[in-house]
Amino acid sequence: MAENGVRQWLVTDADAGQRLDNFLLRVMKGVPRSHIYKILRSGEVRVNKGRARPHYHIAVGDVLRLPPVRVAEPSDPAILPAHLRGQLESAVLFEDSHVLVLNKPSGLAVHGGSGLSWGIIEALRQLRPEARELELVHRLDRDTSGCLVLSKKRSALRALHEAMRQGQMEKQYLALTLGDWKDKTRSVRLALRKNTLQSGERMVRVDPVEGKPxxxxxxxxxxxxxxxxxQADLDTGRTHQIRVHLQAIEHPVAGDEKYGDAAFNQRMRSLGLRRLFLHAVSIRFTHPRDQQPMHIQAPLPAELEGLLQQLRQESKS
Incomplete structure (x- = not known):
């Protein structure tokens, strides 16, 4: 193991636009993800002499204080398993020199760590070694499948993040939920607060006082x-937003082990459901290079479509 001293890092155009946690993971290679979040929580990492949250997007001119950390000695990277390589290559929905859109499989986290050997970003960086600036534009829960956007150039990352801040990236999801739905449409506005348990598990709850809109x-x-x-349309992008909103109005998502209904989940398992029934079915955004409108759709996975067919048969009988 080697130890680095305190470093001052001036953010240039080459680094700008990244989330702070993602930036630290790249420049502090070998440091466990859990330790990155620990030094962020403790304030050992400073941005312009102040504390910053993991999701802060660093900007040109920011001065970062990076504390001394012990990092693993360089070693040869693990080789991506052949089955995962094939699964991800076949899941690409769109790709050019600026953007990659993936039909993310359920069960695969966007980042490795916490006992996971591979996440989407680590795997794709090995599959696309020439894309040196490959970054996640947004995230999906580990158990959620569907449209996931990555940028291949820093300029594209900045443009897409700005589009998200302006509400110009439209995301639609499909969810199978418990109970009889009374209205054709329903709008849910409930502030959410994220908590991290001692185990590191993230839990979100409705909190009208301290929660975010x-x-x-x-x-x-x-x-x-x-x-x-x-169909769920997001006007904000909070952690576990769809799942917690549906739990709060007593229509939890099928297969949700964290916020769901145990009896409903058991019934769906008896019909073959082995995952969360939440799928990012489409996404719309403006292409950052040529400003063309993009509408990309991810077909419903076979196991979810099969469950719907069984439920349709039940409805007829």
Missing amino acids: AHTRFTLLEHFPGAALL
């Missing part, structure tokens, strides 16, 4: 006995 619009697509297929 969150808005989800739901549209009924299909009725089933005791269940409903909904």
Whole structure:
């Protein structure tokens, strides 16, 4: 192991636009993700002499204080397993010199760490070694599948992040939920607060006092006995937003082990569901290079489509 001293890092155009946690993971190679978040929480990392949150996007001219850390000696990177390589290559929905959109598989985290050998970003960096600036534009929960956007150039990352801040990136999800849905459409505005347990697990709850504003619009697509297929449109992008909003209005998502209903989950398992029924079905944004409108769709995975077919059969009988 080697130890580095305190460093002052002036953010240039080459680094600007990245989330602070992602930047630290890249410049502090070998430091565990858990330690990165520890030094952020403790204030050992400073941005312009002040504390900053992991999701802060660093800007040109920012001065970062990077504390001394012990890092692992360089070693040969692990080789991406062949099955994962093939799975990700076949999941690419769109790719050019600036943007890559993936149909993210359920069960694969966007980042490695916490016992996970591979995340989406680490795997794709090995698959695309020429894309030296490959970064996640946004995130999806580990168990959620569907459209995930990555940038291949720093300029594209900045443009897409600005589009998200301006509400110009539209995301639609499909969710199978418990209960009889009464309205064709329903708008849910409930502030959410994120908590991290001692175990490191993230939990989110409705908190009208200290929570951040969150808005989800739901549209009924299909009725089933005791269940409903909904389309969810996000006006904000809080952690676990759809899942917690649906839990709060007593229509939790099928297969949700964290916020769901145990009896409903058991019933869905008996029909073959082995995952969370939440899928990012489409995304719209303006291409950062030529300003062309992009509308990319991710087909519903076979296991989710199969469950819907079984529920349709139940409805007829």
